[in-house]
Amino acid sequence: MAALSESPTLVLARWAVQTQWADVPEAARQAARRSWLNWWGCALGGAADPQVDRLVAALLALGAAGSAPLLGRRERLDVPSAALVHAFASNILDYDDTHWATAIHPAGPVASAVVAWAAAHPCTGADALLAFLVGMEIECAVGLAVSPAHYAKGWHITASCGVFGAAAAVGRLMRLDPTKMVWALGHAATQASGLVASLGSSAKSLNIAHAARNGLLAAQYACAGLSASTVVLEDRFGFGALMGDEGFALGPLPAANSPWQVEENRFKPFPCGFLLHPTLQACQALVQAHGVLASDAVAQIRLRVAPLAATRANRPQPADGMAAKLSLQHAVAIMLLEGQAGVSRFTDEAVELSQALRAKVQVLSDDRLGQQEAAVEVLLHQGAPLHARHHPAPGQEHPSLDDAGLALKFHDLLAHGAPHCAADGLLERLRATEQLADVRVLVDLTLS
Amino acid sequence: MAALSESPTLVLARWAVQTQWADVPEAARQAARRSWLNWWGCALGGAADPQVDRLVAALLALGAAGSAPLLGRRERLDVPSAALVHAFASNILDYDDTHWATAIHPAGPVASAVVAWAAAHPCTGADALLAFLVGMEIECAVGLAVSPAHYAKGWHITASCGVFGAAAAVGRLMRLDPTKMVWALGHAATQASGLVASLGSSAKSLNIAHAARNGLLAAQYACAGLSASTVVLEDRFGFGALMGDEGFALGPLPAANSPWQVEENRFKPFPCGFLLHPTLQACQALVQAHGVLASDAVAQIRLRVAPLAATRANRPQPADGMAAKLSLQHAVAIMLLEGQAGVSRFTDEAVELSQALRAKVQVLSDDRLGQQEAAVEVLLHQGAPLHARHHPAPGQEHPSLDDAGLALKFHDLLAHGAPHCAADGLLERLRATEQLADVRVLVDLTLS
Numbered sequence: 001m002a003a004l005s006e007s008p009t010l011v012l013a014r015w016a017v018q019t020q021w022a023d024v025p026e027a028a029r030q031a032a033r034r035s036w037l038n039w040w041g042c043a044l045g046g047a048a049d050p051q052v053d054r055l056v057a058a059l060l061a062l063g064a065a066g067s068a069p070l071l072g073r074r075e076r077l078d079v080p081s082a083a084l085v086h087a088f089a090s091n092i093l094d095y096d097d098t099h100w101a102t103a104i105h106p107a108g109p110v111a112s113a114v115v116a117w118a119a120a121h122p123c124t125g126a127d128a129l130l131a132f133l134v135g136m137e138i139e140c141a142v143g144l145a146v147s148p149a150h151y152a153k154g155w156h157i158t159a160s161c162g163v164f165g166a167a168a169a170v171g172r173l174m175r176l177d178p179t180k181m182v183w184a185l186g187h188a189a190t191q192a193s194g195l196v197a198s199l200g201s202s203a204k205s206l207n208i209a210h211a212a213r214n215g216l217l218a219a220q221y222a223c224a225g226l227s228a229s230t231v232v233l234e235d236r237f238g239f240g241a242l243m244g245d246e247g248f249a250l251g252p253l254p255a256a257n258s259p260w261q262v263e264e265n266r267f268k269p270f271p272c273g274f275l276l277h278p279t280l281q282a283c284q285a286l287v288q289a290h291g292v293l294a295s296d297a298v299a300q301i302r303l304r305v306a307p308l309a310a311t312r313a314n315r316p317q318p319a320d321g322m323a324a325k326l327s328l329q330h331a332v333a334i335m336l337l338e339g340q341a342g343v344s345r346f347t348d349e350a351v352e353l354s355q356a357l358r359a360k361v362q363v364l365s366d367d368r369l370g371q372q373e374a375a376v377e378v379l380l381h382q383g384a385p386l387h388a389r390h391h392p393a394p395g396q397e398h399p400s401l402d403d404a405g406l407a408l409k410f411h412d413l414l415a416h417g418a419p420h421c422a423a424d425g426l427l428e429r430l431r432a433t434e435q436l437a438d439v440r441v442l443v444d445l446t447l448s
Numbered sequence: 449m450a451a452l453s454e455s456p457t458l459v460l461a462r463w464a465v466q467t468q469w470a471d472v473p474e475a476a477r478q479a480a481r482r483s484w485l486n487w488w489g490c491a492l493g494g495a496a497d498p499q500v501d502r503l504v505a506a507l508l509a510l511g512a513a514g515s516a517p518l519l520g521r522r523e524r525l526d527v528p529s530a531a532l533v534h535a536f537a538s539n540i541l542d543y544d545d546t547h548w549a550t551a552i553h554p555a556g557p558v559a560s561a562v563v564a565w566a567a568a569h570p571c572t573g574a575d576a577l578l579a580f581l582v583g584m585e586i587e588c589a590v591g592l593a594v595s596p597a598h599y600a601k602g603w604h605i606t607a608s609c610g611v612f613g614a615a616a617a618v619g620r621l622m623r624l625d626p627t628k629m630v631w632a633l634g635h636a637a638t639q640a641s642g643l644v645a646s647l648g649s650s651a652k653s654l655n656i657a658h659a660a661r662n663g664l665l666a667a668q669y670a671c672a673g674l675s676a677s678t679v680v681l682e683d684r685f686g687f688g689a690l691m692g693d694e695g696f697a698l699g700p701l702p703a704a705n706s707p708w709q710v711e712e713n714r715f716k717p718f719p720c721g722f723l724l725h726p727t728l729q730a731c732q733a734l735v736q737a738h739g740v741l742a743s744d745a746v747a748q749i750r751l752r753v754a755p756l757a758a759t760r761a762n763r764p765q766p767a768d769g770m771a772a773k774l775s776l777q778h779a780v781a782i783m784l785l786e787g788q789a790g791v792s793r794f795t796d797e798a799v800e801l802s803q804a805l806r807a808k809v810q811v812l813s814d815d816r817l818g819q820q821e822a823a824v825e826v827l828l829h830q831g832a833p834l835h836a837r838h839h840p841a842p843g844q845e846h847p848s849l850d851d852a853g854l855a856l857k858f859h860d861l862l863a864h865g866a867p868h869c870a871a872d873g874l875l876e877r878l879r880a881t882e883q884l885a886d887v888r889v890l891v892d893l894t895l896s
Contacts, residue, residue, distance in 0.1 A: 201634070226651070
């Protein structure tokens with residue numbers, strides 16, 4: 001444990017430099033592997049998005065061509081721009097991970113920088129995965145030290161804290177010493193940015209993209225001997241003073257016998273607004289019990305949800321796939337019809353498919369239900385009504401995915417955004433990342 | 449005048465798009481030309497600095513090679529990286545311009561982005577200069593709207609507001625419509641960053657470098673159709689709310705019959721700390737009256753300065769050129785010996801040169817003197833003592849340079865950082881920037 005008088009910037013830098021696999025308990029290792037896998041799925045699922053096309057074209061027009069590959073694509077850019085595109089793509093479907101204590105989506109900024117750097121330099125799978133894990137812990141430690149004021153004020157915390165994680169992760173891969181790691185954090189802090197005002201526009205995913213690129217550059221500046229503040233977290237004109245509220249209150253960092261923040265990382269099970277998740281889970285339970293339904297067998301569907309969901313997501317006629325991500329009616333219909341609600345179930349085509357059954361869904365606000373609850377009742381033309389309800393166990397309020405669910409999500413995402421990839425082979429290699437002599441084999445398996 | 453209810457983001461965007469040369473009064477045109485000239489001198493003066501070498505090497509190692517030229521250098525990078533290097537180089541000698549009402553050094557972020565973009569796209573001199581002027585006005589308008597709280601809290605205002613100027617300037621060159629200019633400002637705001645904690649390290653000039661690159665990219669994102677917040681300055685989770693104090697209070701924007709902020713821009717006459725400037729001016733006056741002195745003719749020198757200068761800059765034995773920038777003793781000695789105090793007078797060699805005379809300088813704190821005042825008395829071995837005093841006229845408290853002074857500074861900077869340049873020819877072309885069919889001829893004249 002650090003002495004009270006010790007600089008939190010130095011404490012974090014030392015921890016980032018010194019942590020080894022031997023310090024990581026099995027639960028944290030397992031959690032890191034899952035976060036890694038979930039991120040690769042998200043990055044590949046978003047790789048062919050029209051907004052990614054637009055971003056890559058805009059960068060190329062300014063001369064960003066280089067030799068760093070882009071996951072799931074053909075173009076090659078300079079290394080920082082590759083990190084930027086990876087992070088943008090991995091966030092664009094809004095399907096990533098969440099560390100609920102901070103509201104950070106931890107993997108994006110860190111993995112994007114690690115993979116961009118590792119695709120251009122020799123790097124073992126074990127080193128890449130440990131750098132990823134260390135970066136996520138640094139990012140969450142910084143986030144916790146300024147929570148809840150930081151996000152509440154309006155800083156887009158995945159960006160503003162993610163830059164530290166990217167800097168620490170890439171700094172590790174560069175084998176920076178503690179002095180230079182302090183500089184890397186200094187360069188990261190002075191680039192920390194991202195406004196919540198950007199949510200709802202392309203600038204939201206760009207915030208996270210900048211965190212990845214800027215963190216990578218922060219490490220590179222430090223490595224090149226360009227100095228930065230050595231007390232950037234605690235300085236009176238530093239990160240805590242300006243972007244925290246009560247300064248910078250660093251908590252204990254993880255160790256061999258203590259919990260790691262990565263264990264709290266949760267994986268979004270459905271590519272749509274969180275308000276729809278309890279409904280999708282209730283309908284999924286119904287399908288698991290009774291099989292999928294046909295539209296013309298159904299007379300009426302009564303959905304009961306918490307008032308917030310009923311207010312925000314009562315959208316009987318979503319105009320397109322984007323709007324369907326906030327339509328309870330679409331969510332109910334598509335899950336009952338198909339038994340799944342992956343990325344291909346929130347497209348313009350899926351909205352047509354759900355039309356007939358959607359029209360039979362009645363959304364009822366029920367203030368006895370919590371925000372993580374939903375109850376569905378299906379009245380059939382023939383036979384008894386079907387019921388299902390989602391009511392999470394204590395401690396399980398935030399939905400996530402187990403290993404089987406993560407594999408399904410991975411396949412769904414690759415089919416959507418990188419259908420040219422051999423998903424089974426890539427999944428197998430990703431699960432064995434720690435055994436890889438060079439992480440580039442993973443990248444090569446995705447190129448189109 | 450905008451209606452009170454109108455969005456300040458939209459007001460700024462429209463102004464940036466619509467302003468034409470016909471709207472610019474002669475005084476503002478003249479001021480813009482001087483700021484432009486001063487910036488080119490600073491950028492070339494810093495071009496060969498070892499820290500610039502280090503930065504360029506670090507970027508090249510990550511694949512930043514491209515076709516955009518770097519002023520005064522051989523390497524070519526992608527366009528955003530070229531903007532970054534220009535801004536870094538133009539700030540590295542700490543010799544740039546100052547808009548005292550905000551403490552912004554306005555030219556750096558804007559000119560760096562304009563020149564990088566214009567070197568890669570056809571662009572007339574008149575368009576480049578107007579974009580530069582408009583960008584500086586936008587940057588100062590944003591700065592004024594959050595002053596004094598923004599800088600007082602610890603935001604490095606040249607960076608955090610400079611990004612808006614760079615975005616507006618490049619957005620103009622791209623001929624963005626008002627809707628896309630709003631996005632460009634949105635992308636700029638969500639990247640706004642830079643901590644005062646970085647001052648005293650390389651991260652300080654990097655802050656300004658990032659503002660230039662990020663502003664250029666903000667315009668490019670908007671141009672490519674990537675959306676951003678449309679109310680980023682006034683949103684409750686936007687720039688004013690997070691980085692101002694009382695929100696965002698936009699003042700009136702300049703017009704044909706009103707003053708422009710560029711007219712308030714001042715040019716640093718000496719490449720050293722402001723605390724030394726009154727002393728250098730007093731000694732310069734003494735030399736102008738009596739000629740330069742020889743060390744062995746002098747018995748003693750008594751310098752009287754305001755208490756702050758006496759506390760912070762009483763440094764009889766500066767270790768090197770960097771330390772000499774905060775040594776009153778060195779400043780007195782070098783000016784009396786050489787009659788000049790340009791960049792070559794704050795080097796390690798100059799510190800040796802000043803040694804004998806420096807030892808005879810006594811620094812006295814005088815609380816009757818204002819911070820812009822200094823008085824010097826030289827006791828000679830033979831003859832009457834010499835006296836000089838600097839006491840600025842009201843309204844002239846902040847030192848600056850007239851056209852002749854700017855030309856001398858330009859030559860001094862080029863001799864230091866770009867001795868291969870034909871300074872006279874470049875100066876002549878720069879003064880006629882508005883007549884150039886393509887601004888690239890200016891860039892080409894600097895390449896090594």
